[in-house]
Amino acid sequence: NAGVTQTPKFQVLKTGQSMTLQCAQDMNHEYMSWYRQDPGMGLRLIHYSVGAGITDQGEVPNGYNVSRSTTEDFPLRLLSAAPSQTSVYFCASSYSRRLAVRTDTQYFGPGTRLTVL
């Protein structure tokens, strides 16, 4: 298993540009999430999904869109990039709630470092 993969690893955008950060997992996890990491603020949840076709907002959703058409993929779209979106973005996935034993450990991708000029 490759686990959780993210592309690209690094990206530089100009203000107003749009782009999609890709995230894929091959562990058949139902839950997937996007976080951003900023200095001194830990990780903050942007959007999450509990299954294909179902998404919801996290703590800091403004300026980002998500969709979940398959179990494996959970792309994050920046609609019109702003300097405030300069950050490191992490995608994570975790097990299905259907498992008998509660296993809510999240597995993280390697991150995408985004700079918006």
Next chain:
Amino acid sequence: GDSVTQMEGPVTLSEEAFLTINCTYTATGYPSLFWYVQYPGEGLQLLLKATKANDKGSNKGFEATYRKETTSFHLEKGSVQVSDSAVYFCALSGSSNTGKLIFGQGTTLQVKP
């Protein structure tokens, strides 16, 4: 809402010193508690976890005990190594288990030889 508070860093220790990183939480119900570690230039890795009160999570010499009475999950290690230098995050997953984690702000640990 749910929240996690960690002691501020950076924490600088000499090799073989004792480590404690404090973590307290606010949550309704019975959350699961986690410590994640981030080595320089890498993503987050699960270090240890505990899913119910009085459980002790342990891994690689690190330990943390889920204390519901004090709403704490402090991370400890008896003898740190230079290779333990990293950022440590305390986190909780709410009792509804929707796959969301709430993180503390992270504590940077630097271990000097």
